[in-house]
Amino acid sequence: MTQITNDIEFRRAIDGLDYARQRILAGRFVSNVLDLSTDGRIERVVKTTLDAGASADQLTEALKAARSATMDSYTRCGAEGDWKEQAGYFVARAATAAVTPESQSKGGGPAWQAAMSSRMARTSILIDNAEQATSHESEQQYRILAEFLNS
Amino acid sequence: MSASLEKGINALKQQIDAPIATFFSSCVHCGMCAEACLFYTETGDPKYTPINKVEPLRIIWKQEYTLLGRLGKLFGIGETVTDEMLTEWESLVYDSCTMCGRCSMICPVGNDIAYMVRKTREGMAAAGHAPDGLIGASKRAITIGSPMGVKLPALQAQIGHVEKDTGMKIPVDVEGAEYMCLLSSMEIMNFPEYIGAIAKIFDHAGVSWTISSEAFEATNSGIQIGVSEIAAELIQRVVDAAEKLKVKAVISPECGHAYMAIRWEGPNLIGRPYSFKVFHILEVLDQLREQGRLKTRGMEKARLTYHDPCQIARRGGVLEQPRNLINMIAENFVEMPDAGKMNWCCGAGGGVSTNERADEIRLKVFQRKKDQLDEVHAEGLVSACSNCRIYIEEGLEEYHMDIPVLSLTETLAEHLVDK
Numbered sequence: 100m101t102q103i104t105n106d107i108e109f110r111r112a113i114d115g116l117d118y119a120r121q122r123i124l125a126g127r128f129v130s131n132v133l134d135l136s137t138d139g140r141i142e143r144v145v146k147t148t149l150d151a152g153a154s155a156d157q158l159t160e161a162l163k164a165a166r167s168a169t170m171d172s173y174t175r176c177g178a179e180g181d182w183k184e185q186a187g188y189f190v191a192r193a194a195t196a197a198v199t200p201e202s203q204s205k206g207g208g209p210a211w212q213a214a215m216s217s218r219m220a221r222t223s224i225l226i227d228n229a230e231q232a233t234s235h236e237s238e239q240q241y242r243i244l245a246e247f248l249n250s
Numbered sequence: 251m252s253a254s255l256e257k258g259i260n261a262l263k264q265q266i267d268a269p270i271a272t273f274f275s276s277c278v279h280c281g282m283c284a285e286a287c288l289f290y291t292e293t294g295d296p297k298y299t300p301i302n303k304v305e306p307l308r309i310i311w312k313q314e315y316t317l318l319g320r321l322g323k324l325f326g327i328g329e330t331v332t333d334e335m336l337t338e339w340e341s342l343v344y345d346s347c348t349m350c351g352r353c354s355m356i357c358p359v360g361n362d363i364a365y366m367v368r369k370t371r372e373g374m375a376a377a378g379h380a381p382d383g384l385i386g387a388s389k390r391a392i393t394i395g396s397p398m399g400v401k402l403p404a405l406q407a408q409i410g411h412v413e414k415d416t417g418m419k420i421p422v423d424v425e426g427a428e429y430m431c432l433l434s435s436m437e438i439m440n441f442p443e444y445i446g447a448i449a450k451i452f453d454h455a456g457v458s459w460t461i462s463s464e465a466f467e468a469t470n471s472g473i474q475i476g477v478s479e480i481a482a483e484l485i486q487r488v489v490d491a492a493e494k495l496k497v498k499a500v501i502s503p504e505c506g507h508a509y510m511a512i513r514w515e516g517p518n519l520i521g522r523p524y525s526f527k528v529f530h531i532l533e534v535l536d537q538l539r540e541q542g543r544l545k546t547r548g549m550e551k552a553r554l555t556y557h558d559p560c561q562i563a564r565r566g567g568v569l570e571q572p573r574n575l576i577n578m579i580a581e582n583f584v585e586m587p588d589a590g591k592m593n594w595c596c597g598a599g600g601g602v603s604t605n606e607r608a609d610e611i612r613l614k615v616f617q618r619k620k621d622q623l624d625e626v627h628a629e630g631l632v633s634a635c636s637n638c639r640i641y642i643e644e645g646l647e648e649y650h651m652d653i654p655v656l657s658l659t660e661t662l663a664e665h666l667v668d669k
Contacts, residue, residue: 177604
């Protein structure tokens with residue numbers, strides 16, 4: 100029974116997965132923060148991400164939709180930032196990372212990138228919270244990864 | 251004359267200094283500046299001719315400082331500035347000018363038309379003719395310290411994520427560090443990976459650096475809206491923080507106008523030289539390259555091109571540095587036509603992106619960037635301004651172009667050899 104308790108184990112376990120499995124795992128991370136996005140496109144992107152049999156065309160379409168959602172949720176320069184809305188931006192980024200092809204993927208790969216953006220999304224909604232609530236997204240991601248590895 | 255018009259005329263009159271008077275006296279009405287401005291070239295509408303954008307200022311200059319103008323004013327004849335004119339010119343000055351300075355480069359008599367627009371903005375803002383978006387950004391910059399309202403806890407939260415992502419400590423308020431890095435709110439909100447990129451690069455090169463918790467914001471809304479008092483106040487905050495931390499230099503981030511504000515306008519705005527140096531991040535990275543302190547691996551295979559942000563390249567002089575850096579990591583680098591100091595603006599600088607009213611014209615004039623990219627069949631675009639980056643992405647989507655837009659600093663960080 101695999102257990103993940105910190106980011107070192109988390110990253111090591113992710114690095115041990117092939118790209119296709121990382122994509123599915125990334126989809127699971129994004130699913131966990133989907134409640135922070137109001138953009139219907141992201142839900143569809145996640146569906147494609149979680150589908151192990153998704154075709155190259157479906158993935159390309161999903162990437163296009165995710166990028167478009169990311170662009171639509173940027174906070175424009177000089178505009179008053181709303182961190183609750185910004186959470187949606189980070190969810191869109193997480194979804195984009197999940198469906199980015201290997202040749203264009205940034206450091207850490209899709210699952211790590213999606214995990215980081217998902218954590219930022221969760222933190223975003225807490226930034227303006229006077230009570231300074233703590234995000235437990237990383238612990239949830241450890242659990243998701245452990246379940247994924249044990250399944 | 252209404253009170254608001256009187257206020258507007260007086261505000262503009264106060265902007266007429268020796269250079270402005272000289273520029274108006276020197277203008278030969280050739281219209282060459284029109285062809286230098288993408289708002290004219292992409293619309294064909296003569297109202298977008300750069301020198302026309304300062305017409306209210308010219309009328310007041312003529313009335314007040316020329317014999318014919320003064321006689322005309324005395325007899326109630328000749329051109330006059332009206333409320334309607336100020337309203338109409340507000341959109342010309344703020345929506346259809348990115349302060350890119352290309353017109354200044356073209357002018358055969360050497361008029362700095364961008365400076366003239368800047369002075370017109372000063373008068374227009376004082377007269378109450380500025381876009382709501384820029385007014386809001388300027389207020390937040392003064393009261394909160396960031397035009398986008400980014401407070402220290404938000405930066406700290408993003409730093410926490412970046413530290414987890416990179417496994418590196420992001421130094422804050424470290425006295426005696428060599429560099430104090432500024433950030434734009436755009437980076438904190440939209441591109442926090444920029445913080446991770448500089449952390450990786452500086453760790454790799456053995457550079458000591460810090461972020462100030464008291465003045466981390468680089469952007470300067472005072473420059474964009476055209477209110478020198480606000481611009482000076484924002485510069486002063488950075489100067490105070492840099493002097494408190496006793497840093498040797500301040501680094502302006504991947505933001506065009508922030509660099510121009512802190513590097514070139516700052517000392518004049520606060521009325522004294524700095525006790526530290528100011529560099530754009532690309533200048534520092536290129537110095538590190540030159541000193542052999544950046545070791546990279548692998549090359550980007552895609553056909554990459556570089557978009558010169560106007561304030562960094564044309565008005566800032568940072569031209570060779572990005573190319574030196576790109577050549578370290580890209581094997582198929584191509585220059586767009588007019589690259590370098592005569593590059594075409596993305597259409598979103600100078601506060602245009604802050605101004606929602608300008609969205610339609612901004613996307614229309616993006617046609618010029620599209621044409622530049624088409625000509626070289628670019629497969630990727632690298633730049634060094636987060637504002638350019640976002641609005642180029644938006645333009646590419648509008649024109650159905652699938653070209654990734656990359657930050658040069660972030661891309662370089664990805665190519666570093668592991669320590």
